Each structure stands twice: as structure tokens, then as C-alpha cells.
Amino acid sequence: METITSRANPLMTHIRKLSSSGSYRRQQGEFLCDSPKLLREALLWKAEVCTVLCTEPDELPPLDEAIRCVQVPQEVMASVSPMKTPQGVLFTCRLPRKTLPEKLTGKHYMVLDGVQDPGNVGTIWRTADAFACDGLLLLSGCADPYSVKTVRASMGAVFRCPVWQCSVQELRGLLMNSRLPLYGAALREDTLDVRDADYSRAALAIGSEGRGLSDEVLALCDKTIRIPMSERCESLNAAIAATVLLWEVYR
Numbered sequence: 001m002e003t004i005t006s007r008a009n010p011l012m013t014h015i016r017k018l019s020s021s022g023s024y025r026r027q028q029g030e031f032l033c034d035s036p037k038l039l040r041e042a043l044l045w046k047a048e049v050c051t052v053l054c055t056e057p058d059e060l061p062p063l064d065e066a067i068r069c070v071q072v073p074q075e076v077m078a079s080v081s082p083m084k085t086p087q088g089v090l091f092t093c094r095l096p097r098k099t100l101p102e103k104l105t106g107k108h109y110m111v112l113d114g115v116q117d118p119g120n121v122g123t124i125w126r127t128a129d130a131f132a133c134d135g136l137l138l139l140s141g142c143a144d145p146y147s148v149k150t151v152r153a154s155m156g157a158v159f160r161c162p163v164w165q166c167s168v169q170e171l172r173g174l175l176m177n178s179r180l181p182l183y184g185a186a187l188r189e190d191t192l193d194v195r196d197a198d199y200s201r202a203a204l205a206i207g208s209e210g211r212g213l214s215d216e217v218l219a220l221c222d223k224t225i226r227i228p229m230s231e232r233c234e235s236l237n238a239a240i241a242a243t244v245l246l247w248e249v250y251r
Helices: 010-020 021-030 036-044 074-080 116-128 150-156 168-178 237-251
Strands: 030-034 049-055 067-071 088-094 108-113 136-137 161-165 182-185 202-207 224-227
Touching: 010 030, 010 049, 021 030, 021 116, 030 150, 036 049, 036 088, 074 150, 088 182, 108 116, 108 237, 116 136, 116 237, 136 150, 136 182, 150 182
Parallel strands: 049 067, 108 136, 108 202, 136 161, 182 202, 182 224
Antiparallel strands: 030 088, 049 088
């Protein structure tokens, strides 16, 4: 167990940059996580934990000898933690080495199009994991799946449910190679009630709350689906809409 007392230590600078910069995360091949609970999830699901920062070493779970462990005073933890109230543990993990597959062999996938809020992306990720979705595909304009806010909202799904980032063109080829129909949450002439679609094997597309699905993604959709709701309500939050769809598929 190392001890670091300086806020200017290179490791502290590294952690701040992991917290604030997506390009730095990709360059370094690491992302930042916070909380003892998330650390236990990472260890349980065999994530590649690199460094653990803590204020109370006695409260840590057993760690592999290859993991760098550092104790810091509370004021140093407060200076690097992305949370207003630090929980006493920060840790870094190696970014998963996931290239876009040539074919999707699972039954159900969620496609996010321009969902910019990291809390929504993380919540959808968590829900997809809960309802046995085989993975998420994030198109351009989506929040970084490995930002601290997204990872926190995923509640451990980051270690269990795969996510890929791709372009609309890559999505088109992937759907064709996989013979996987795409159902978009949108309104057009072929729109089905969400309860009437065939979900034996399908990908579901959710757009941003502001503009919905882009024209490019709508052009890929085999069908569109709608969630029945009160006439006085225009739409649902992206994460809530995804939850309803994922539950219907799971059911």
C-alpha cells in the first residue's frame, strides 16, 4: 500500500484527466470508477482493475497483487473525486478491447441514436442488463459510455453487458450481416403498438428526447413502434421509453 499526500502527484493528475476527458481515456486505455460497491462489482465480474485509491484501506475487499493500491488523505480524495461527497474509493479499469463484431449472434440489442445525457445512457445500459439484452450499440452523438456519470448510472452493467460505438453505415452493414430487424421508437405509416411487434429477434432504436430518431436511422428501420400513453402526454424520457421497450421484449 502506497501513501500519497500531495494533490499535485502525477497519479492525481492522471485521475483528474480520466474523469474529465474522453480523449484522454481513449489515449490511456483506462476509465475511472467510484464507490466501494462498484469496486466489488468490478472484481466480481473480472474487470481489469489497474489502480485503487482509498482513504480507509481496511474497508477494501481483497485485491490482486498486480493492482496498484494507494492511500490518500480525505482532502486529496476530495480534490480528485468527481463526486461532491466522495465515498472513500476511486479506481481505474482498463477499457474493454471490444471491436465491432462482423455479426450479432444474440437475440436482442438496443441502439441509441444521439442520446447525449450520460445518466440516460447509463440507466438504459443498466436496464438492458437487467432484461437480458445482448448488448448496446451507440451511434454518434451519444454520451461517452465510459464517462464517470455513465459508468455510475450503469450500476455495474459496464462490467457485464457489452457496448459498441459505431456509425450509421456500420450499423447498416451489421444489421444486414446479422439478418436482424430494427424497430425504431417513432411514428410513421407502418407504426405498430409496442405490444404487437414480433420480438423473437430484433434490435430496438431509441433517439434523443429533443429530436427523436435521425432520418438516417429511421431509413434503416424495418418497422416503427409506439408506446401507448395518455393523449395529453407527447413523449417519455429516453431512459423510461427504453425501459418500457426492453420490458416488453423480455416479457
